[in-house]
Amino acid sequence: MKLDTAVFSVLKDKIQLINMEEGGIYLVGPIRLPVNLEGETVVFQWYSWLKQDEVTDDYEAVIERLSSANLAEYQQSSVLVYGDFEGADEALIRMHSICHTGDIFGSKRCDCGFQLKQSMQRIVDHGAGALFYLANHEGRGIGLFSKAMAYVLQENGYDTVEANEKLGFVDDSRNYEDAIAVLGTLREKPVTLMTNNPKKVDAIEKAGLKIAGRTSIWGDRSEFNENYLKTKVVRSGHLLDEEEEIHAKR
Numbered sequence: 001m002k003l004d005t006a007v008f009s010v011l012k013d014k015i016q017l018i019n020m021e022e023g024g025i026y027l028v029g030p031i032r033l034p035v036n037l038e039g040e041t042v043v044f045q046w047y048s049w050l051k052q053d054e055v056t057d058d059y060e061a062v063i064e065r066l067s068s069a070n071l072a073e074y075q076q077s078s079v080l081v082y083g084d085f086e087g088a089d090e091a092l093i094r095m096h097s098i099c100h101t102g103d104i105f106g107s108k109r110c111d112c113g114f115q116l117k118q119s120m121q122r123i124v125d126h127g128a129g130a131l132f133y134l135a136n137h138e139g140r141g142i143g144l145f146s147k148a149m150a151y152v153l154q155e156n157g158y159d160t161v162e163a164n165e166k167l168g169f170v171d172d173s174r175n176y177e178d179a180i181a182v183l184g185t186l187r188e189k190p191v192t193l194m195t196n197n198p199k200k201v202d203a204i205e206k207a208g209l210k211i212a213g214r215t216s217i218w219g220d221r222s223e224f225n226e227n228y229l230k231t232k233v234v235r236s237g238h239l240l241d242e243e244e245e246i247h248a249k250r
C-alpha cells in the first residue's frame with residue numbers, strides 16, 4: 001500500500017524510534033485519552049509501542065507495512081502518562097502486568113484489577129506519573145492459555161507458584177527491558193515505583209532505571225484471593241505494609 005502524503009505528514013511527528021541492543025521499538029504518541037476513573041473524567045496522554053527485530057527510520061515504510069502485519073494476533077503494550085511526567089521532581093510509576101481475568105472481567109481470584117485502578121488513581125492524586133500496561137506479561141509471562149491450565153491446577157490444591165512450575169515454567173519470566181527503554185525516552189529523572197514486589201524493584205534497577213523509592217499497593221482482600229495473596233508474600237517475597245502484616249498474622 002502506498003501511503004497518502006497528507007496522512008504521513010500527520011503521523012510522522014508522533015512516531016519515534018528507540019534503538020535497542022537488538023532491534024528497536026517504535027513509539028507512537030502522545031494521544032489524548034480521557035478516561036472514566038471512578039466517575040470522574042481524567043485526561044491521560046497515551047502511547048503505544050511495537051518491538052521489532054529489524055528497524056528502519058523510514059517511518060513511511062513502517063506505516064505501509066501495518067495493514068499486512070496482522071498485529072491483532074499479537075499483543076502490543078502501552079503507557080498512560082499523567083501530568084508533567086518529564087519535568088516533575090517526583091513521579092509515580094506502575095509497571096502493570098496484563099491480567100485478562102482481573103483487569104477486564106474483574107476476577108476476584110487475584111488483585112490485579114484493583115491494583116490497576118488504584119495505581120491510576122494514585123498517579124492522578126500525586127500529580128505526575130505513568131502506568132505501563134505490559135501486554136506480554138499475562139500470568140507472569142506464561143500466557144493466557146497456560147494461565148487457564150494453572151487455574152485448573154490451583155482449583156486442585158496447587159499454589160500459584162507450584163502450578164506454573166508443574167507446567168514447566170519458571171515462576172516469573174517477566175521482562176521489563178522494553179518498558180524501561182520507553183520510560184527512558186519520556187523521563188530522565190528518578191521515579192517512585194508502585195509495587196509490593198522487591199524482586200521487581202531489583203530487576204528494574206538492574207535494567208538501568210533510576211528508582212527514587214517504592215510504595216506498596218495492597219487491597220481488595222477477599223475469601224477468593226486470600227491464598228493467592230498469601231502465596232505472593234510467603235513464596236514470592238512480596239512485602240506487606242506494617243498494618244497489613246498484622247492483618248495477615250491473624
Ligand SMILES: [Zn+2]
Binds near residue numbers: 099101111
Ligand atoms: Zn490477575
